[in-house]
Amino acid sequence: MNHERSDLAAKIQPDVPHAARIWNYWMGGKDNFEADRAAGDAVAQVYPDIVKMAVQSRGFLVRAVSHLAGEAGISQFLDIGTGLPTMQNTHEVAQSINAAARIVYVDNDPLVLVHARALLRNTTPEGVTAYVDGDYHEPELIVSDAHNVLDFTKPIAVMFMGVLGYVEDFELMRSIVSRVMDSVPSGSYLVLWDGTATGEAVAEGSDKLAESGAVPYYLRSLDEMASCFEGLEMVEPGLAPISQWHDEAGPFIDAHGAVARKP
Template identity: 70%
Template sequence: MAGPDPELTATLQPDVPHAARIWNYWMGGKDNFQSDRAAGDAVAEAYPEIVVMAQQSRGFLVRAVRHLAAEAGIRQFLDIGTGLPTMQNTHAVAQGITPDARIVYVDNDPMVLVHARALLASTTTQGVTTYVPADYHDPERILAEAARTLDFDKPIAVMFMGVLGYEPDLEVVRSIVGRTMAATASGSHLVLWDGTNTSPAVVSGAQRLAENGGVPYILRSPEDLAGCFTGLTMVEPGLVPIPLWRPDDADAVGIDAYGAVARKP
């Protein structure tokens, strides 16, 4: 296997806190540097639940993909804003249920690309897993590249998992989601979660992230996030705190992050 692209590796900037690496640190991963851990710890001092949120976000992903593959018959997944590979990634969950599932990951981060090339490989011989280097602000490019792997005449699950807060303008966020979903067939699904401004502590944590060199992340209200699902039909239980979306644990409790799965009529 070829090693990482030296040009990409040179852009990693270990002394600068990096969003994907900070999230990797909160999730218990090893692909992070001291600058990332320092920024992550600063956020956790103000908002200790951020570590729980990071872990719960992966649980939501697993349950949503499991539902789509096992119950909704989805065989194609477009995961936009992938982040660093950790455990139980989209392709592993989907192909574990339906071996012929086809997954396209999308991210514009050089470090994510380095890792994705090495780690995001299909878990079955029947399935396909590919990676598109692109920015979610350019959905038309994403759609064109994804069409090399996915059949847009058949249902696709489009996923935005805790990434849209990097865009400060809510109308731009809704435009990105809307333009992407407009290209998909009837029976496609949108899976979306994001951090919400539902407690003073989480707002303080976001402020600490920016103060410590992290890229600012905009927390929105659940009502703002609900607008991203306009024209779609929510799957039960609707837009809820992510630990409460079809939980495996009967004792699950809410957190300052809301998500939902919705079907395109």
């Protein structure tokens, strides 16, 4: 395991801005380098709400997972594109409500893998927390690996939390989502959010991110976001700013998401 972690650490490029580390910086974390901070600051100069978006995205995760683990009775979660561990991760929220909850995290970033294997630990004796080294461009491989932990005859909450904006082609993004959702049974849920083209400042921020040398992030229209949930039953309030989903007092954020059930 130590040798494996050394190999992963060797793949980390501190001088190249990296999506997970930039996001960690915006959230107030410490797992980032100067190149990440410079890229993050460049975006924040033209779109200061990016820091608010990062914080609000964690609030959306907590509210969505709490609803699913509680009211909806979901005990299995497939969190694809996990990012760096922070406070109130999916397994911590779910297992605080259902001690037997089973969570599979998916990412293929070397820094994320190093941290996840050290920090993403079970919080209850009854629960299961596992990690899959996988790329969301290969959903069938993710599902195959997840079968080792999750029971695909029972409902699963599939989560794409702000990660599919890195997929340039929208139809490919939709295909990734639908291929995973096709693999889970009736009664499963999709939780998905991404940044949206709902203001000039957020668009300028997206341009600054690309100029910094980081992987570009492609904002979606509201119609595009809504189409990701076709054939599913939206949980109220439907597609909404992530800051206002089950929080009517939340500020407007240029990021929209929803929770929807597979009939």
